[in-house]
Amino acid sequence: MDLENQKRVKEFTEQYGAENVVVLLGAAEGEASGLAAETVTNGDPTYAGPLTGVSLGLKVYHVCEEEVKAEFDEAVYDEQVSMMEMVLDVDDIAGEMSAIREQFCKY
Amino acid sequence: MKSVIKGASYILAHTPDMVLHNGTTQTTERIVNPESDYLKELPNHLRTFDQALAYWPNQVYIGNKTPDELAAVAQPWYDKECDINARYGKFGQMMPQEEFLLLMQACDVFDLVKLDKEFVAAHKPALEQNEIMDDAILSRITEGVEKSVVEHFVNDEHAEPLYHNNVLVGCVVRAHDIDVNLSAHVMHENLVSKASSVLALLYAVKNAGIEKADVEYVIDCAEEACGDMNQRGGGNFAKAAAEIAALPNATGSDSRGFCAGPAHAIVEAAALVAAGAYKCVVVTAGGCTAKLGMNGKDHVKKGLPALEDMIGGFAVVITEDDGINPEFNLKILGRHTVGTGSAPQAVIGSLVTDPLERVGLKVTDIDKFSPEMQNPDITKPAGAGDVPLSNYKMIAALAVKKGDLQKADLATFPVKHGLTGWAPTQGHIPSGVPYIGFAREDILAGRVNRAMIIGKGSLFLGRMTNLFDGVSFVIQANTGAEKAPEAGVSEEQVKGLIAKAMKEFAATLLAQAE
Numbered sequence: 001m002d003l004e005n006q007k008r009v010k011e012f013t014e015q016y017g018a019e020n021v022v023v024l025l026g027a028a029e030g031e032a033s034g035l036a037a038e039t040v041t042n043g044d045p046t047y048a049g050p051l052t053g054v055s056l057g058l059k060v061y062h063v064c065e066e067e068v069k070a071e072f073d074e075a076v077y078d079e080q081v082s083m084m085e086m087v088l089d090v091d092d093i094a095g096e097m098s099a100i101r102e103q104f105c106k107y
Numbered sequence: 108m109k110s111v112i113k114g115a116s117y118i119l120a121h122t123p124d125m126v127l128h129n130g131t132t133q134t135t136e137r138i139v140n141p142e143s144d145y146l147k148e149l150p151n152h153l154r155t156f157d158q159a160l161a162y163w164p165n166q167v168y169i170g171n172k173t174p175d176e177l178a179a180v181a182q183p184w185y186d187k188e189c190d191i192n193a194r195y196g197k198f199g200q201m202m203p204q205e206e207f208l209l210l211m212q213a214c215d216v217f218d219l220v221k222l223d224k225e226f227v228a229a230h231k232p233a234l235e236q237n238e239i240m241d242d243a244i245l246s247r248i249t250e251g252v253e254k255s256v257v258e259h260f261v262n263d264e265h266a267e268p269l270y271h272n273n274v275l276v277g278c279v280v281r282a283h284d285i286d287v288n289l290s291a292h293v294m295h296e297n298l299v300s301k302a303s304s305v306l307a308l309l310y311a312v313k314n315a316g317i318e319k320a321d322v323e324y325v326i327d328c329a330e331e332a333c334g335d336m337n338q339r340g341g342g343n344f345a346k347a348a349a350e351i352a353a354l355p356n357a358t359g360s361d362s363r364g365f366c367a368g369p370a371h372a373i374v375e376a377a378a379l380v381a382a383g384a385y386k387c388v389v390v391t392a393g394g395c396t397a398k399l400g401m402n403g404k405d406h407v408k409k410g411l412p413a414l415e416d417m418i419g420g421f422a423v424v425i426t427e428d429d430g431i432n433p434e435f436n437l438k439i440l441g442r443h444t445v446g447t448g449s450a451p452q453a454v455i456g457s458l459v460t461d462p463l464e465r466v467g468l469k470v471t472d473i474d475k476f477s478p479e480m481q482n483p484d485i486t487k488p489a490g491a492g493d494v495p496l497s498n499y500k501m502i503a504a505l506a507v508k509k510g511d512l513q514k515a516d517l518a519t520f521p522v523k524h525g526l527t528g529w530a531p532t533q534g535h536i537p538s539g540v541p542y543i544g545f546a547r548e549d550i551l552a553g554r555v556n557r558a559m560i561i562g563k564g565s566l567f568l569g570r571m572t573n574l575f576d577g578v579s580f581v582i583q584a585n586t587g588a589e590k591a592p593e594a595g596v597s598e599e600q601v602k603g604l605i606a607k608a609m610k611e612f613a614a615t616l617l618a619q620a621e
Binding site: 048087 | 135451491508
């Protein structure tokens with residue numbers, strides 16, 4: 001995850017409290033989604049950014065996961081996300097995301 | 108008036124020592140974690156020049172292999188030798204590091220590049236043999252300085268060291284004692300960009316079959332900034348490179364837009380020529396040291412060579428219509444606007460389907476799309492996937508939503524309307540433009556009728572806006588020489604009109620006399 005984004009996630013968590021923050025991802029691949037999810041839960045696995053060694057344990061979802069899709073206005077989702085839903089390997093992404101959540105999510 | 112693509116050039120410089128010393132992944136690591144295993148391991152993953160020559164995507168970039176031939180080679184490519192390992196290709200060349208350092212010195216007009224005289228003596232003959240080098244450049248090479256002078260500048264004067272095979276062979280000194288915009292680091296970065304742009308310009312002129320004196324305007328669309336503390340991005344890389352490339356009648360300017368820069372610049376150049384402002388405009392860009400080894404950590408972790416060891420450059424020559432070369436269709440311009448939004452669906456819509464719909468075309472009316480042409484051999488091991496393929500899937504998915512494509516044809520769309528990526532991950536270098544050279548040939552040969560070039564840029568990296576950006580344009584087979592506008596009246600008609608006027612005037616005079 002981009003170092004600047006790590007910094008912003010960390011700052012928002014300090015500002016609002018970890019239990020009130022949900023990180024929503026839009027990464028194109030399962031592996032990239034998993035890495036970003038790991039960064040905001042267990043800490044930066046690349047040991048490069050502000051979240052190195054910082055286990056925030058935040059709630060984190062990919063925008064194509066069913067739980068998130070259900071929260072959307074259908075028309076908005078169709079306009080903003082449905083094309084990508086057709087393109088992405090949603091099952092792979094959902095698998096990676098739930099594995100990371102089960103392992104590291106604290107909320 | 109129409110504007111056409113007269114020719115294009117693509118060059119690479121193999122700079123393994125700059126991967127270690129100038130790529131930001133490495134310079135950041137050296138600050139944050141100087142004893143890291145990565146920094147210790149990386150030198151073992153650097154490629155030799157011969158390995159870079161035999162790398163399939165590099166041979167495609169300089170034009171010795173085609174994207175279709177590359178697509179037929181099973182991935183990954185880093186462990187396969189290309190059957191062509193020439194350093195020269197029809198679009199340009201791959202320059203070895205030692206020659207590139209000499210070229211950097213030739214491009215320096217402020218005595219900032221100091222090379223060890225033994226290094227100069229050892230490698231100048233090789234540069235003299237380089238097919239594209241002429242006296243204008245070779246005469247700029249100085250004999251160099253004593254090694255002790257280089258060491259002094261590096262140790263005591265904050266100079267940026269230049270290494271070859273891990274041996275100190277020179278340095279770039281700072282251009283100001285206090286101004287960070289003229290620091291040795293910035294000057295090094297800018298001189299690399301300038302030198303690779305010069306190399307691209309030289310080939311562009313040659314490949315287009317024009318004279319150097321024909322070039323009237325140069326637009327540089329790289330991602331560096333040159334200037335001082337009072338005008339940090341003042342410019343002008345374009346004119347600076349045109350001077351070294353000896354284009355006597357050219358002026359120019361820099362156009363910026365992150366990775367979308369080249370597409371913006373080409374639209375501007377095509378419009379300038381079409382408007383009649385200039386007859387011949389060259390869009391050029393050099394490469395970027397900061398991005399060398401950008402994904403090195405993943406490559407090292409997975410046991411791959413450090414594949415991001417090439418500085419890239421390109422140039423495109425745009426001239427008035429010659430009735431032969433592929434023409435720009437400026438009626439089909441895609442643009443991501445302030446109001447477009449950042450959802451991929453909105454982005455692809457604004458760049459692909461919206462401009463086509465405006466002229467009544469469908470997605471399938473474009474034979475080849477060239478979006479971000481990053482080499483997947485580099486991006487896939489780094490978790491970024493196959494970038495061109497992702498773009499094709501998005502275009503196809505939107506085409507399905509628009510009813511231009513059957514859902515069953517989703518899988519074949521990338522093969523039929525797409526290309527396999529081959530460009531180095533140098534930001535603006537892979538952004539749409541790598542195909543222009545091949546597109547020109549494909550269109551001239553009748554294999555392709557229309558090609559769409561798409562440039563996208565991440566403006567938020569500059570922290571001035573959160574917006575994304577992109578533009579697209581279409582090049583197509585030449586529709587024939589434009590007819591000269593019919594003369595309003597013929598010479599005989601003019602004579603008749605004058606005679607009539609004289610008669611009437613004479614009649615008036617006579618009438619007055621009476």
